[in-house]
Structures are given as structure tokens and as C-alpha cells.
Amino acid sequence: MDVVSPDLNSILPDEIMDTEAIAMEEDPPNEPPAPSVQSEPEPAQVPMEIEVSEIVSLCPATAPTQKTQALTTSTTTDSTLCSISSGTQLIVTSASSAGLKPVASSTTQSSSAVVGQGLPKLSAPLTLPANHQLILSKVAADGKSPGTTVLKQEGQKLLVTGLSKSGQPLVLALPHTWSKPATSQGTGDGKAQPTQFKVVTTGAKPVIGVQAVTSTSQLLGSSTSLQAQQLKTVQITKKTPVSTAGPMITKLIITKALNSKGLTGQAAVQAPMVPGRVLSQTTPLTPPRSIAVGEAVSTPQNISSSSKVAISPLKSPSKLTVVSVASQPPNSPQKSMTLPINVALGQQILTVQQTSTTSPVKAGTSQSTAQAVKPVQTVAIGGTPQFKTIIPLATPPNVQQIQVPGSRFHYVRLVTATTGGSTQHTASPSTNTNPSIQPGKPMMMNTAAVRMSVPIVPAQTVKQVVPKPMTSAAQVVTTSQTQQRLIMPATPLPQIQPNLTNLPPGTVLAPAPGAGNMGYAVLPAQYVTQIPQSAFVTLASSSGFSAPTSIQTQARLPLNGLSAPDTTSRPRKPCNCTKSQCLKLYCDCFANGEFCNNCNCVNCFNNLDHESERLKAIKACLDRNPVAFKPKIGKGKEGESDRRHSKGCNCKKSGCLKNYCECYEAKIMCSSICKCVGCKNFEESPERKTLMHLADAAEVRVQQQTAAKTKLSSQISDLLTRTTPAITSGGGNTESLINLHTKAPPTGSL
DNA sequence: GAGTTTGAAACT
DNA sequence: CAGTTTCAAACTC
Known part of the structure; x- marks a missing residue:
């Protein structure tokens, strides 16, 4: 069946697309006790x-x-x-x-x-x-x-x-x-x-x-x-x-x-x-x-x-x-x-x-x-x-x-x-x-290449x-x-039950008992928002909906609810699945509730053309793990420091200092729930600190290079504009010049 | 780019 | 739940 049993409704995590939903916990608003129609919650007290x-x-x-x-x-x-x-x-x-x-x-x-x-x-x-x-x-x-x-x-x-x-x-x-x-x-x-x-x-x-x-x-x-x-x-x-x-x-x-x-x-x-x-x-x-x-x-x-x-x-x-x-x-x-x-x-x-x-x-x-x-x-x-x-x-x-x-x-x-x-x-x-x-x-x-994601870069497709x-x-x-x-896939939406958000995009929910035949589908924003990859940042299903603290966060919820740093402008990496048909959690695209788009996968079923299969796969995943599509990295109340992996890692050889480790990849420390062996991903770990410094240095280097390039480019263009058109016409060397300069900045300064 | 390593996911 | 297999990413060369 394509349809997810109504039971899933309850299962659906609130944060499916929003890892940060957890943060919301802070103020437990007066939640309307029951969705019952007759109950009259006080709207005023319930923040939108x-x-x-x-x-x-x-x-x-x-x-x-x-x-x-x-x-x-x-x-x-x-x-x-x-x-x-x-x-x-x-x-x-x-x-x-x-x-x-x-x-x-x-x-x-x-x-x-x-x-x-x-x-x-x-x-x-x-x-x-x-x-x-x-x-x-x-x-x-x-x-x-x-x-x-x-x-x-x-x-x-x-x-x-x-x-x-x-x-x-x-x-x-x-x-x-x-x-x-x-x-x-x-x-x-x-x-x-x-x-x-x-x-x-x-x-x-x-x-x-x-x-x-x-x-x-x-x-x-x-x-x-x-x-x-x-x-x-x-x-x-x-x-x-x-x-x-x-x-x-x-x-x-x-x-x-x-x-x-x-x-x-x-x-x-x-x-x-x-x-x-x-x-x-x-x-x-x-x-x-x-x-x-x-x-x-x-x-x-x-x-x-x-x-x-x-x-x-x-x-x-x-x-x-x-x-x-x-x-x-x-x-x-x-x-x-x-x-x-x-x-x-x-x-x-x-x-x-x-x-x-x-x-x-x-x-x-x-x-x-x-x-x-x-x-x-x-x-x-x-x-x-x-x-x-x-x-x-x-x-x-x-x-x-x-x-x-x-x-x-x-x-x-x-x-x-x-x-x-x-x-x-x-x-x-x-x-x-x-x-x-x-x-x-x-x-x-885009009909063809559809990657469901929210554009990180403003302005690319729509000018607002x-x-x-x-x-x-x-x-x-x-x-x-x-x-x-x-x-956009549309299905009659007779009723929507709470926690729908947890469902992966495209999930079809069976009608609730008594609701008649009408089921509903969960449409992640991604369905609606397909943008040329270059322009947008993929939005993790759950993350996107979370209340982003910053603009950047809005764009995507990285896999695990990573914070903004990663979300800035990077589209999701294309997957390379060959055997999973992109219908298993091995596939990052699928795991994030996205369709594959511009990926390198083989025999991909994670697309609109195989919606039924996809739905089945989603259901299967949910059967195995009701929170399969929830972000693995929850957000602590206090912020990043408290974020931790929901399940913990199981690393044995990497010392949790390589990206094999989900905790490390998410830039968080391993926690007590991790089952890792020889973990070096803890606060005081010297190895970790070293890595972090190296990473920071590399990042700074990249930034410097980028800045240098930008500056040189602007200078060159400015120079060209000042010079007579003759120069511009002969600008064949311009590029090489730029490249030359761009390489100039010492990268090893840090 | 090919091959290896790794650990999560899936399976038994 | 534990052990094994599968898988794709991360990593190395």
C-alpha cells in the first residue's frame, strides 16, 4: 500500500522537518487539550x-x-x-x-x-x-x-x-x-x-x-x-x-x-x-x-x-x-x-x-x-x-x-x-x-530535475x-x-492530524477512522520548492520547518539539524547510490526527504516517476523506525552545546574524529548514549582540538582566498573600466591575470 | 579515479 | 537484541 496507516499520524514526529522543534519546548503553550472540535482553546494564548x-x-x-x-x-x-x-x-x-x-x-x-x-x-x-x-x-x-x-x-x-x-x-x-x-x-x-x-x-x-x-x-x-x-x-x-x-x-x-x-x-x-x-x-x-x-x-x-x-x-x-x-x-x-x-x-x-x-x-x-x-x-x-x-x-x-x-x-x-x-x-x-x-x-x-529544497541563495529564481x-x-x-x-502532488486533505510533519514528504496517510475515504499526503515544502540546485540549499525535511534562528537556518536543515554554518549555501551533495535505488536510508537524499536531483545515482526511484515505490519505501522505513525521518541531531535547550545525536554513534576505529562518525560529522560531541570505542570526540580531547584548529585554519584560508579573489577581480575590473576600451577588447589575458593574482595570496598564512 | 575503510542501515 | 550483511560515504593513494 502506498498509504501509510493512520497510526502513523501519531507517530509523525513534530519535527520531521524541523529539528529545532525541540527548542519550542520551552514554552509549552497552552496546547489545546484535544483537537476535538468542540473544545475551544484560547487562541490568544496559543501562539501561532x-x-x-x-x-x-x-x-x-x-x-x-x-x-x-x-x-x-x-x-x-x-x-x-x-x-x-x-x-x-x-x-x-x-x-x-x-x-x-x-x-x-x-x-x-x-x-x-x-x-x-x-x-x-x-x-x-x-x-x-x-x-x-x-x-x-x-x-x-x-x-x-x-x-x-x-x-x-x-x-x-x-x-x-x-x-x-x-x-x-x-x-x-x-x-x-x-x-x-x-x-x-x-x-x-x-x-x-x-x-x-x-x-x-x-x-x-x-x-x-x-x-x-x-x-x-x-x-x-x-x-x-x-x-x-x-x-x-x-x-x-x-x-x-x-x-x-x-x-x-x-x-x-x-x-x-x-x-x-x-x-x-x-x-x-x-x-x-x-x-x-x-x-x-x-x-x-x-x-x-x-x-x-x-x-x-x-x-x-x-x-x-x-x-x-x-x-x-x-x-x-x-x-x-x-x-x-x-x-x-x-x-x-x-x-x-x-x-x-x-x-x-x-x-x-x-x-x-x-x-x-x-x-x-x-x-x-x-x-x-x-x-x-x-x-x-x-x-x-x-x-x-x-x-x-x-x-x-x-x-x-x-x-x-x-x-x-x-x-x-x-x-x-x-x-x-x-x-x-x-x-x-x-x-x-x-x-x-x-x-x-x-x-x-x-x-x-523544475519538472525534470527536481530537487526539493529551499534555495539558500536568495534571489536566484524569484526576486523578492x-x-x-x-x-x-x-x-x-x-x-x-x-x-x-x-x-505538486495533491490529495484531498480531509483532515490533518497532528504530527504530520514527521512524515517524509510524499507520504500518504490513510484516512483516519471515521474520516471517510480521504487520506492526505504530506507535502514537504520541497515539493513546492524546486529550484535549480545551484541556487538553493536543500532543505532537510524536518529542519526547514524548525524555527530557524537565523536566516541561514531557514534554508536547510542539515542533516541533523546542524546549525547554520553548514546551511549557508551548500546544496545537498548528490548521492551516488547504485543498489538501493535511493529508497533506503543509505541514500542521503531519501533520508532527508528529498527527491534525487542531479545526483549520480543509478536506477534511482527517488523521484516522481516512482512515487508509489517511494511511498512504500518510506513506509517501510517508518515501520522499522518510526522516527527514521526525524533529525538525528536534536537540539538541546541551551543551544548547540546540548545538541546530541539521538542514537549515538557506534564508531570503533575512527575515534569519532572522522566524518564516518555521525556525531563528528554533525560537529557535536559524543555523548553517553554513544557506543563508540576509543572515542576522542569529547570536549577535552586534544586530538579533537587539534582537528578543530586545523579545520578552522582551513576554513579561514578558504575565506581569505575567496576574499582575495573577489578583491582582485574587482580591482581588475575597475582597472579595465578605467583603461580604454582597447584594453578590454584585448582582454584575452584578463582571466589569466586574475588567476595569477588569485593564486598570489599566501594560503599558508594560517 | 580506483580502491579501501568505515559505520549506519538493513537483514537474519 | 545481537550478529551479519549491505550499502554508500569518507577516506587514502
Whole structure:
């Protein structure tokens, strides 16, 4: 079976991608006792950052709870009440093209969910746990499979899964880490760390960007696409409501730019939102497409129409409002969505806004009257909408469905229409001005060579410009990409159970008992973020989600949660597996939850083409060792000094002073749990100190050389510029000159 | 680059 | 759980 038994859910380590999750232990937030829907956790006290395993499932089959205060004003025929635990409100409204019906959010503090027409068959209740996981998944409209749109945000994760009308799933996964931007740069309040996710697709090249922003009010990325065909921006801002009752706002806006007519989406996006605002930059040429949330299909005419999903969890009464306004031709396929929330990939704008504010939402506050003509509408719940995330979903033409033989996953390839032709490569890099955001960097995926990893180097694929001040300033992300593809496996996500994060990417979980047939897949950020290797740093599945203390950490969690030093910019080494098919833990790629990409392996099955085998292998590994995919190096409370290997090493001949030793490799001391013989990897070991000094010296040497090269290069270039062009023309010797100089610096100085 | 060494992972 | 085998990385030459 490809499917992991439900039991795994409990097994899933919280830190699968995050070794640093351990650090979170410090403040055991008031964890909602039970994920039970009826329990109402106090949102205010639960910081977003906390990795609460709880997941909010929209319209789960389970019995709804807390319907009491739900207020549904949607005129849609199919409205579903979703129970939201912890008083969160969830409102989902979709308006057909014919008539957009405003969705009113219940003012009551209790959670309420409203489902608009666009979401047919939404009989299942929506449950929104206090934790901030939001899962939107849309199921294919084939009619057989229920459609679901799930936004999952676990502290640092955001998953967006959707299936296009054609049944093409779209999944966006954001790692937890994103939600935890570097606090250092942020407000400084460790607890209040808003996270922003940006996904941007532009032009022929869809770009997906994710940003995590510390400040609550921040701008989500905007992307400019030359062709403006697709624009996706997802922004999630988390702010833990502390005593001050800081608002927690999470907005997700998915906008799809219509080829010709769409326009309003842009306007809405650009409209400054206070405190946070989202800027979407789209080329004027092609306005963004209408937003369709729910199954609504936006007719070309409805370009202006936009559907928004606003989710705003309020402290005590957290509210979630999802409004989809899409004009859909009656004929539009995939109208029947069984899932609570349907997001039409094509031409839809989804706005999810999460705000934790004390002020209750007032009914009718949602202004999103689904009028096709109108630009994107934002629904302000519990206050003014502060953050917007705009995710332009690929229009059907832009979405390619990929079928993997034997794979249970639906893969969607988002292809931006290239002006010229195929765009396989993530061409234009995007720059992210704010490094701190990197965790959420936009990621790009290449269909072929896909290494799932988070780019360490900012700016390579997606250009993001974010104002440094994480605090309140809005962040703007601009992406100009030519060719980008996104491949994401999507599966209906009826419910997500806690600890999913432990599962390796691509893991498919069997439906929980009583949850119906719907299982869900774990999508590591890596799925979403595939970038040219050169540009990115591999993100260990678990590590990436951990709350990185520094920007660098965000990029990758090294194997063992090593700290930043290693993570700086080094892509994972390619593996050389020959016999394991890269489906055993021998393979580093596999062990880290990554697909092989640009590796030297033989007969590799660790790729999308062998998803079923891969899933089996994952399951097998988990069977052998439930924590197989957890980082081996845990982080001590005090920091690195306390980090140690979870199992300890068993070295016998290396003295634990070679990289054969996992402890040494992780740059940590052996501990009492190690079973090594002749260990020299302890604090006082002279051998170790010697090695360390040598290593340091070598490192310094390298740095010096690098600096020298850089300096010489700059000097030479400067010299050349000063000299007449004649010299430049004859620059054949330039390189040799440089090389000559570069060698000059004495390497042995140290 | 080929061959050896090493220890984790996998297997019995 | 212990012993053995397999495997791929680390290392040496």
C-alpha cells in the first residue's frame, strides 16, 4: 500500500522537518487539550508559532461542533457550516458568476463557517482548530472524487491543495519554518512572529514564493509577470497574540490573472492594507485573473471578479472567513465539490485572512459581494484586513496534469505561458531583498530535475523585495520569472492530524477512522520548492520547518539539524547510490526527504516517476523506525552545546574524529548514549582540538582566498573600466591575470 | 579515479 | 537484541 496507516499520524514526529522543534519546548503553550472540535482553546494564548499538531480541517466528515454561533449569510445554495474549535470562524462563500452573494461573517465569537454556493456538497463541517493549521484542498471536479481545498497552516506550514476543474490538483506546501521567521530581525518578540508566505507565478513562468515575515503587518509578495498570466502570492502572517492581544493575521489570497480581462485582482492586491498590505505587481499588460474560490469558474468576462478567502482566527473567537466570489458559467465543470472548500485553480483569487483580534467579527463585514466586475474583494473579519496573500492559480491552460504511473498523487504542473515557448527552466531569478524572509522564499520547481529544497541563495529564481523592517512595513515581492514550473502532488486533505510533519514528504496517510475515504499526503515544502540546485540549499525535511534562528537556518536543515554554518549555501551533495535505488536510508537524499536531483545515482526511484515505490519505501522505513525521518541531531535547550545525536554513534576505529562518525560529522560531541570505542570526540580531547584548529585554519584560508579573489577581480575590473576600451577588447589575458593574482595570496598564512 | 575503510542501515 | 550483511560515504593513494 502506498498509504501509510493512520497510526502513523501519531507517530509523525513534530519535527520531521524541523529539528529545532525541540527548542519550542520551552514554552509549552497552552496546547489545546484535544483537537476535538468542540473544545475551544484560547487562541490568544496559543501562539501561532507553536507547533501544534492540530490541524484544521475544513469540512471534515466528522460531526460538526460549535455551530452555535456560526453565521451564514451567504446566499449560495450550498452552504455548509463548519464547526471551528476555539471559536474560530470559518466562512466560505462562493458566488456564482450570475450573482455574487456577499458573505456575511458571523459576529459571534464562536466559530462559524459559511460555505457559499461555489462549494457544493459541503455537507461536512468545517473544523478549525485553535492551532493555526489551515488546509485547503480542492478535489478534482471529475465528480467522483470529492473536491477539497485545504489550507494548512501549522505554525509554520501552509498547505494549499487544490484541484483544478480538470481535476488537476494543486498543492502548495509551506514548511513550518516559514511561519517562524527569524525573530532576530523581526519584532524581536519571539512570540509574536508573523510569517508570510508568498507564492508568485508570473508570466509563462509561474513563480512560487514563500516568505516568512516576522512583523505582523507585512506585505506579501507581489509578483510581476511580464505576461501577467499567473500570479500567486501567499502570505501568512502570524502574530502570536500575547497579553497584548496582538492580532494574528493570516491571509491567503490566491489570485489568478485572467489573460485578457482580469484586472481587478490587481487592484485589490495593490490596495494597501493596514497594517499589512499586499502588493502584487503584475505587468500592466496582463491583469491578474479573476479569483475563483470554490469551484466557481470564472468566465472570461468575470475577470474582475475575485474570490477571496479570509481566515482570521481571533484570539478567543478566532474567525475564519473564506469568501469566494467567482463568476462561473453555469456550465463550468467541476461545480460539484464535495469538499468544504473548493478553490478553482483557474482564475481564482483566494484570500485567506487570519487575524487574531479581540474584536469580534461582525456579520456582514465581509464585503465580498461576488460581483464579477469587482476587483478582488477582501473580507475584513475582526477588523480591517491586514494581510493579503495573493496566489494566482494557474489557469487551466497553465496547469498541466501529470500522471505518475502507479502514483496515488495527482500532480499538477503549473506552467506559465512563455512568450516564446516552453519554459522549463526557472529562468529569471527573483531577488529577495529581505534575507530574513528567506525561509519563505519563493521556490521554483523544475519538472525534470527536481530537487526539493529551499534555495539558500536568495534571489536566484524569484526576486523578492521586502522592506527590511519586518515590523509593520509591508513587504513587496516582485518576481519576474520567465519559466517556472511547479509540480505538486495533491490529495484531498480531509483532515490533518497532528504530527504530520514527521512524515517524509510524499507520504500518504490513510484516512483516519471515521474520516471517510480521504487520506492526505504530506507535502514537504520541497515539493513546492524546486529550484535549480545551484541556487538553493536543500532543505532537510524536518529542519526547514524548525524555527530557524537565523536566516541561514531557514534554508536547510542539515542533516541533523546542524546549525547554520553548514546551511549557508551548500546544496545537498548528490548521492551516488547504485543498489538501493535511493529508497533506503543509505541514500542521503531519501533520508532527508528529498527527491534525487542531479545526483549520480543509478536506477534511482527517488523521484516522481516512482512515487508509489517511494511511498512504500518510506513506509517501510517508518515501520522499522518510526522516527527514521526525524533529525538525528536534536537540539538541546541551551543551544548547540546540548545538541546530541539521538542514537549515538557506534564508531570503533575512527575515534569519532572522522566524518564516518555521525556525531563528528554533525560537529557535536559524543555523548553517553554513544557506543563508540576509543572515542576522542569529547570536549577535552586534544586530538579533537587539534582537528578543530586545523579545520578552522582551513576554513579561514578558504575565506581569505575567496576574499582575495573577489578583491582582485574587482580591482581588475575597475582597472579595465578605467583603461580604454582597447584594453578590454584585448582582454584575452584578463582571466589569466586574475588567476595569477588569485593564486598570489599566501594560503599558508594560517 | 580506483580502491579501501568505515559505520549506519538493513537483514537474519 | 545481537550478529551479519549491505550499502554508500569518507577516506587514502
